[in-house]
Amino acid sequence: MHLIIILVVFGTLYGTIKAENVKELQAKLDTLDKENAELKAEQEKLQHQVDEYDKKQKEIADLEKELDVCQPSSRADAASAQNGNATMNSVVLPKFFNKNRKKFRTAEGRRHLVNCLINLSTPSRYSCVPYMHFTGAQAITMPGEDPIYVRCDGQTAGSGWLIIQRRVYGTEDFYRPWEEYRRGFGKMLEDSFLGLENIYKLTNYQRFELFVKTVSFAGKVNWARYSDFLIGSEDESYVLKSVGEFSGTEDVLSRNVNSKFSTYDRESSPRNLSQKYHGGYWYIENGLQSSNPNGKYLKHPYHYSYGMHWATTESEKSVKMMIRPVLG
Ligand SMILES: *[C@@H]1O[C@H](CO)[C@@H](O)[C@H](O)[C@H]1NC(C)=O
Ligand SMILES: *[C@@H]1O[C@H](CO)[C@@H](O)[C@H](O)[C@H]1NC(C)=O
Ligand SMILES: *[C@@H]1O[C@H](CO)[C@@H](O)[C@H](O)[C@H]1NC(C)=O
DSSP states (O other): OHHHHHHHHHHHHHHHHHHHHHHHHHHHHHHHHHHHHHHHHHHHHHHHHHHHHHHHHHHHOOOOOGGGGOOOOOSHHHHHHHHHHHHHHHHHHHHHHHHHHHGGSEEEHHHHHHHHHHHHHHHHHSGGGGGTTTOOEEOOOOSSSSEEEEESSSSBSOEEEEEEEESSSSOOOOOOOOOHHHOOOEETTSSEEOOOHHHHHHHHOEEEEEEEEEEEEOOEEEEEEEEEEEEOOGGGGEEEEEEEOEEEOOSSSGGGGGGOOTTTTTSSSTTHHHHHHOOOOOOSSOOOOOETTSSSSSOOOOOOOTTESSSSBBSEEEEEEEEEOOOO
């Protein structure tokens, strides 16, 4: 009897508990199902985002590969980013925009393209090219260097030339020690020398042409243009590595290629050519000095080998040497 009662009570209790549990569990299951559906949707959304992200990463990777050409770290790269005397604006830019139109749609793409453009236009920034027909002082800052102040010449031989040596007034003494030739000297508005270290950095960063203009006391103008002017480092005694192709009235500089720079306190030759010719220059070890643009300023057309001369030994009234980037 007792057992029956206990069983009935227990059974009833058990049934009640079970029914309640099932209801509760059902509710829980429903919630879980709902949550699961939400999670699934969330997961799908995330997956989509991951896919998008991967796609973008791939786009960026492709872009970066393409933009490797944007680093003008060598003379050749820099030159290929240039187009002769055509400016970035007229030739390179439209092509660049056309080629990369799609990439401007993503923020990453835009950022890279802008950096790339800055890099592409960098070579001409380290020169007087951006100043075109302007003649006067400008500051130029090479990557990772202090600004250098240069004189641009936009009139003598077209636009965008950078003066590395000028002797028009005859007021500056060019018989100077190594350190001064290394650093540069003179006055921006009068006669000056840019400095071998600057010339070395510029010509090794990108390809430059050289233009030399001389005027005799009788008013005769000589000019010489060289397509690839390049000098070595100080450790190489700023050797004249190349001048390239010549055009002009008379080629007197090609024979100086491979000559080291000399000053009276650092002669490259036991013959003390800097002292002999009274200047700092890439003197030819054996043979005639057919040019001596940093020689003594003589004020008259004398024929002294130590005088400032070019092509003939007759001293010149003025000499100007300028550089400008060119297509490699
Ligand atoms: C520079 O441009 C001018 C005019 O656009 C052209 O006549 C001249 O030949 C060009 N010079 C060089 C070296 O490309
Ligand atoms: C631009 O040049 C800098 C310095 O050389 C380099 O770090 C950077 O990656 C270049 N950017 C592009 C987009 O090529
Ligand atoms: C060159 O100059 C050095 C130092 O001034 C001197 O000792 C030497 O004798 C000179 N050599 C010649 C050939 O003049």
